[in-house]
Amino acid sequence: MTQTTKINSFYKHFKLIIFVTTVILSVIYGYTHQLDGDVVQLFQRMNHFLSTGHLIPYGPATSSGASGNVPGSFLTAMVSIPLLVYPSPWMSLLFLGAMHMAAFFLLNEVYKKTILKEGIFLFWLLFLLNPYRAAEIFLWNPSYTFLVSVLHLFTSYKLSQKTVFLNRFIWSGLHVLAILIGVQVHPSIVLLMGVSFGLFSLRLIKISWSGVFWGFILGIISLIPFFNELTLHPEIMPKAGAASGHSTLFYGLTHVLPIIKGFWYWIVFSGFVPPSHTFKYTSFNWMGPFFETIMTPLWWMIKASFSFVGVVISIKANIWFFKKTKNSGFLKVINHSKKCCSSDDSFFMGYVVLSWIMIFVFTAISPTTTQFWHILYMFPISLYPVILFFDSVQLNNKVPSLNNGMLSSKWMFQNKRMFQNKRMITKLNFLLLLFVYFTFYNLFAAIESKKHNTQTNLHQMFLEYQSHK
Numbered sequence: 001m002t003q004t005t006k007i008n009s010f011y012k013h014f015k016l017i018i019f020v021t022t023v024i025l026s027v028i029y030g031y032t033h034q035l036d037g038d039v040v041q042l043f044q045r046m047n048h049f050l051s052t053g054h055l056i057p058y059g060p061a062t063s064s065g066a067s068g069n070v071p072g073s074f075l076t077a078m079v080s081i082p083l084l085v086y087p088s089p090w091m092s093l094l095f096l097g098a099m100h101m102a103a104f105f106l107l108n109e110v111y112k113k114t115i116l117k118e119g120i121f122l123f124w125l126l127f128l129l130n131p132y133r134a135a136e137i138f139l140w141n142p143s144y145t146f147l148v149s150v151l152h153l154f155t156s157y158k159l160s161q162k163t164v165f166l167n168r169f170i171w172s173g174l175h176v177l178a179i180l181i182g183v184q185v186h187p188s189i190v191l192l193m194g195v196s197f198g199l200f201s202l203r204l205i206k207i208s209w210s211g212v213f214w215g216f217i218l219g220i221i222s223l224i225p226f227f228n229e230l231t232l233h234p235e236i237m238p239k240a241g242a243a244s245g246h247s248t249l250f251y252g253l254t255h256v257l258p259i260i261k262g263f264w265y266w267i268v269f270s271g272f273v274p275p276s277h278t279f280k281y282t283s284f285n286w287m288g289p290f291f292e293t294i295m296t297p298l299w300w301m302i303k304a305s306f307s308f309v310g311v312v313i314s315i316k317a318n319i320w321f322f323k324k325t326k327n328s329g330f331l332k333v334i335n336h337s338k339k340c341c342s343s344d345d346s347f348f349m350g351y352v353v354l355s356w357i358m359i360f361v362f363t364a365i366s367p368t369t370t371q372f373w374h375i376l377y378m379f380p381i382s383l384y385p386v387i388l389f390f391d392s393v394q395l396n397n398k399v400p401s402l403n404n405g406m407l408s409s410k411w412m413f414q415n416k417r418m419f420q421n422k423r424m425i426t427k428l429n430f431l432l433l434l435f436v437y438f439t440f441y442n443l444f445a446a447i448e449s450k451k452h453n454t455q456t457n458l459h460q461m462f463l464e465y466q467s468h469k
Contacts, residue, residue, distance in 0.1 A: 010428070011117060015124065018435065022128040025442045026100075029137040030093040032452040035461050038140035042079045043089070043465045049080035050087055050466075057225035058236050059184060060141060068238035071226045072184030075141055088459045089139060096144070097137055103150040104128060107380050110157045111387065114344045118427045119391030125431060126383045129438035131274035132372065133379070135445060135452075142373035144185045149377045151178040152192045153351065159205035160347040172211025173218070180219025182377070187238065191358045191377045198354035204347050253364040261370040262363035266356075267318065268372075269379050270386040272310025272434070274441065275372055279303060281450035299444070306437055317389035325349045348384060355381050390427070 033039075041060040048056055055077055059070030078099075082091040104127055111123055127133060136143040155175035159168065179196065182189035199205045230237055252258030273279070282299070284292040328349065355378050363370050446452050 011121065014121065014431070014435075018121075018124050018128055021435075021439055022134070023097075025129070025134055025439070025446060026097045026137050028443065028446040029135060029452060030090060030097070030458075032446050032448075032454050032456060033089075033093065033138060033458040034451050034453055034456050035458070036140075036451065039138075040465070042075070042092075042139045043462060045076040046080050046083060046089065046092070046462070047466050049076070050083055055080060055225075057229045062187065062238050069236040070141060070184060070186070071238065072223050073225060074181055074184035074222065075144060078144060079139060089462045090459055092139060093137055093458075096139070099144065099147045100133065100137070103147040103380070106154045107150045110154055111384070113157075114348065115387055116391050118424065118431075119387045121431050122390045122434075123383060123387045125434050125438060126270055126387065127380070129435065129442060130269070131278050131438070131442060131445060132269055132376070134438075134442045135275065135278050138451060141186050142376050145182070145188075145373075145376045146379065148178055148182040148185055148189070149192065150380050151175075152182070152196070152377075153380055156196070156199055156205055156351065157347060159207060160199075160344075165208065168206065168208040169211040169214075172208040173213075173215030175207070176212050176215030177219050180216070180222070183219075184222070186373070186377070188362065188374050188377055191355070191362050191375070194358040194361060195351065195354045198357070199350060202350055202354075204350045249365055249367050251368060252366045252370065258366055258368070258370040259360060259363045262359045262375055263356075265370070265372050265375040266359060266378060266382045267311060267314045268307075269375075269382040270310075270317070271307070271314035272437075273307040274303075274445070277450040278441075278445035279307075282444050283448040284444070286448055286454065302437070303441070313389075314386055317386040320389050321352065321385035325353060348388075351381055352384060 038060060045056045048054070055073045057073045057076075059072060059075040061069050078095065079089075079092040082095040085091050107127065108120070108123065112120055115123065133146065136146070151174065155171045155178060158171040159175065163171075175196065179189060179193055182192060200207065226236075252262075267273075284295040284299070287295060328345070359375065359378060362374075366374070447454055
């Protein structure tokens with residue numbers, strides 16, 4: 001068996017290893033799920049559904065500089081309907097995990113169009129084992145942003161391709177429907193709304209207006225119960241700047257920090273810097289005093305090292321992507337194109353640049369300091385610059401210095417396969433190291449951190465909640 005065959009064989013097995021590890025960690029995260037205010041609000045909706053058979057037509061209370069409730073019953077349905085199979089929040093978590101997997105496979109279908117083997121494996125790691133995704137096997141509304149954001153990207157990509165009317169009709173409807181479902185998940189859906197408007201304005205996508213119509217109608221129909229409830233209880237209407245937070249629009253523009261944090265989260269989503277509720281609060285009490293004393297500083301050093309390296313890579317990759325976009329002149333190509341559809345490169349460049357613009361606009365308007373879940377709709381596309389950079393980077397392989405340039409070129413040609421294998425092995429070692437780090441990081445965070453603890457039992461807590469209602 002040649003070295004190339006061995007490497008390709010390992011890549012096939014590596015995919016299975018990543019997927020199985022993801023499932024195991026999801027089970028642990030779900031099992032150690034703790035109770036907090038967001039979970040209690042969903043418990044209320046789950047209990048109401050089991051008691052009456054009806055869905056509460058509005059979501060949890062909004063926060064972070066707003067009042068009222070998330071409109072629509074989508075979240076209520078996502079946590080309540082799985083209880084028909086078995087009346088336990090574990091069924092809701094199982095369904096949530098399935099939604100995450102659906103998002104992953106849809107995104108993989110899009111990214112593999114422009115990204116080669118090594119980049120795809122980095123994508124598998126950065127999506128499946130990234131704590132920003134893995135730790136979101138948790139019952140609160142940001143956990144449901146992944147499928148919405150991926151469906152938005154997936155349908156956008158489909159609308160950028162040449163296709164028959166029926167397909168464009170379907171993708172246009174699903175695109176609009178994804179946005180209207182996103183409205184029922186988190187107010188930060190305005191990020192994707194802005195991206196859609198930009199894609200259409202730059203002619204990076206071509207829509208079917210009849211498809212837009214059916215998607216809009218279905219979305220509005222799903223909101224009718226909310227509108228009916230709104231006539232009886234006007235206080236559930238979301239209002240910016242009327243609750244906890246800084247209470248005024250354009251707080252981000254006047255204080256700058258929220259804008260900086262918005263772009264910081266874009267960087268750290270692909271930069272190995274996990275969310276603070278796992279990074280700061282991971283504990284090793286379960287190991288006993290002796291090992292806790294050793295592991296706590298050691299783990300902090302490991303986390304800090306990976307985070308620093310990851311941020312450097314992410315910043316470098318995004319600068320590289322910005323230069324690539326600038327040098328390509330893709331906007332000029334779009335403006336002078338008579339065609340309705342864009343190339344894959346132009347589409348992804350446009351989607352990323354529009355995402356940057358919308359992060360600025362959204363965080364500038366925001367009435368509060370930006371938190372990671374405010375930008376979570378950008379998570380899938382934020383991975384793209386780093387993955388593409390990793391895919392395209394050429395490692396420096398030293399070539400023997402020969403006086404005859406012709407001999408040097410001939411030697412390079414004859415040993416091309418050897419250099420390719422060295423590059424693949426170096427990247428493979430990096431992927432393995434990242435896999436090991438993410439695996440242990442998620443394992444430690446799932447065992448004991450701010451939102452997870454092995455001493456808790458979510459099913460039992462739900463039974464106790466029902467007994468008190």
